[in-house]
Amino acid sequence: MSSPLIIATLAAGLSGFSPPAVDLPSMVVTVDGDCSAAAAQVVADTGGELLSAQPTSDGKCVVTVLIPGNGGRPKKVTVRVPM
Template identity: 80%
Template sequence: MSSSVTIVALAAGLAGFSLPAIDVPTVVVRAAGDCSAAAAQVVAETGGELLSAQPTADGKCVVTVLIPGNGGRPKKVTVKVPM
């Protein structure tokens, strides 16, 4: 069942009314075991685009990046690096 807020927003949009934009704050939380520095290092070294960075139980990070190709498909590379 649709919520009444969704129905009102849809009806307002169909009637030509615009609803005010809602600013949603972005929160970044860093904690022990954070792979952000390791991910930044791999991205800088490879020139790739970050896909994921996951901590492991042994204190390392598994970082996956896409490295641009020469007009072809990018290459997916996964690297395990220390935190």
Template identity: 85%
Template sequence: MSSPVIIAALAAGLAGFSPPADKMPSVVIRVAGDCSAAAAQVVAETGGELLSAQPTSDGKCVVTVLIPGNGGRPKKVTVKVPM
């Protein structure tokens, strides 16, 4: 859901009015980190095949790999590791 303050600021900017910078609300934008190193580590440690790697809001990565079985179905393993 969008903030009413942000919508008002955007509308004012489109109308040609821009309030002073000190009157604008501060906005925090979270940027997802890169899980490639964490995924590579899990793949190397397990000998599995990477299925997915997703960053979490607490600075970790959820990595899912398929580990080959002995002629049977591979085992799906999901681990949470630091980024």
């Protein structure tokens, strides 16, 4: 036996009915700037591979890179730089 809800949903879809738009709160936090330039500079300076770049509330970026080792494990380095 089919559910009445499924039947109503199918009928509404076939009729071209479109539900009203729902205004959901945004999960995106805006900041004054981004860390892309700071991260690029750290990668260029260290020759490492970017792991992460996070903005902080004080206008800086926390950038983490992996720096290749000499045949061993890479070294993980985290630096705080201005945005």
